Amino acid sequence: MASTNQEEVRLLGKWASPFSNRIDLALKLKGVPYKYSEENLPIKSEDLLKYNPVYKKVPVLVHNGNPIAESLIILEYIDETWTNNSLLSQDPYERGLARFWAKTLDDKILPALWNACRGDEKGSNKAVEEASEALKLLEDEIKDKRFFGGETIGLVDIAASFIGYWVDILQEIAGLELLTIEKFPKVFKWSQEFINHPVIKQGLPPRDELFAFFNASAPK
Incomplete structure (x- = not known):
């Protein structure tokens, strides 16, 4: 270290x-x-x-x-x-781009997905459409890269961990199909790469416990 x-x-x-x-x-x-x-x-x-x-x-x-x-x-x-295993590139443009997407995730993409699964309009056509548009932004951005920053996990991947792990649980509870391999193959592939990374896999909360936690408080 x-x-x-x-x-x-x-x-x-x-x-x-x-x-x-x-x-x-x-x-x-x-x-x-x-x-x-x-x-x-x-x-x-x-x-x-x-x-x-x-x-x-x-x-x-x-x-x-x-x-x-x-x-x-x-x-x-x-x-x-702690400068080992860098989360951000040393290139100023790449660093700025990563910051942009991390902020976009928090300001635009995550709220759209949360609203589709858990909001007052849970499952409504409008909410699902906005969530799909948000995922399309990521589908276009990741292209054919393994992770958003390239071959290693970086800032954007960690910022997008909600999409990589939480969304699968929340959409199951809500009875939706937002992120699937058919609809968003590149983001779906990224999500599998991300959650199966040895360190990430050990650091994520247990799926069954998360499912029970959110299911108990799901809008009825």
Whole structure:
């Protein structure tokens, strides 16, 4: 592990949150030892209120006592602090492109998929159409690459872990077929490459537990 000093690393997270899981995956890919603290969000811990007083949500990375919030910001911090297994290219254009797609995932693509599976209009024609349009953006972007950044997992892949893992569970619960090999073969192939990567596979929450968690709170 490439590191500048001996660190104390702590992650405040929620096991079922894809945003918290992004940080789990990045730390595991980097080989960074860390202490995990599960948060009960309805009853926020003193540490969560202390380390993220603005948004009061997870994930929060605490590095040598210094907190960093917001998952995409944390991912870049991790990549700059531990330089092995880089998540971002050294090329300025490629770095900018990865940041663009990571932000697009959070601002546009993930909300569309969540709304189709879990929103007030769950399963409506409009919601499904918007989710399909969002997936089409990724289908066009990944082309024939193994991962979004090329041959190794990078920032965009980790940011898209919700699509690679959570969507399959949520669409099954909702009775939808959003991401299938027939509709989006390139994104589907990417999802299988991603979730079967040895490190990623070990870092994802158990599928049956996630299914039970989201099924229990599914809109009826």
